[in-house]
Amino acid sequence: MEVLEAIRTRRSVRKYEKRSVPEEFVRKILEAGRWAPSASNAQPWSFIVLRDEGVRKEVARAATYGRFLAEAPLGIAVVVDPAASTHPVEDGAIATQNMLLAAHALGLGTCWIGSYGSSYEERVKEVLGIPEDKRLLSIISVGYPAESSKSTRRDLGELVFRDRYGKSG
Ligand SMILES: Cc1cc2nc3c(=O)[nH]c(=O)nc-3n(C[C@H](O)[C@H](O)[C@H](O)COP(=O)(O)O)c2cc1C
DSSP states (O other): OOHHHHHHHOOBOOOBOSSOOOHHHHHHHHHHHHTOOOGGGOOOEEEEEEOOHHHHHHHHHHOTTOGGGGGSSEEEEEEEOTTTOSOHHHHHHHHHHHHHHHHHHTTOEEEEEEOTTOTTHHHHHHHHTOOTTSEEEEEEEEEOBSOOOOOOOOOHHHHOOSSSTTOOO
């Protein structure tokens, strides 16, 4: 799938078929995360592949807005090291988005489950054995889509200015 098409057609998917995601696809998704840009090329991330059903269920129990992870065949937790980068949040966010797009291009559905600064970040870190000095940026649920979303966006005309803030053109 071409990049612009992937960006335009990706939507969050929270319901998945039961079939599992091939390891070869998991690898491609992780590669897409690995090749994300980061401030000073710090690459302050690590990714935890969540295949084990028990682990996913425990994470889903803790993550108030990510309950559907329990029914997804796969999850990927994106961990960042704040000491390794001047912009750990942005770095981890771009890696996450790269993986969402790669998964979509492979015919998979994903949803970004926010974690950074959430009420459940510490609990999920505990479940996954993430060291105290690292942060859990996001968790991505992944699987073959069993629903399609029609989320829309504001028109460009509402959000693009020319030369100065507030000046439409
Ligand atoms: C930083 C961030 C955190 C998000 N956290 C959650 C979440 O915890 N649970 C969830 O169901 N969706 C979450 N989402 C998905 C958004 O709700 C979704 O991207 C948005 O509604 C637009 O829909 P779309 O992805 O289908 O285009 C998150 C997205 C982002 C970028």
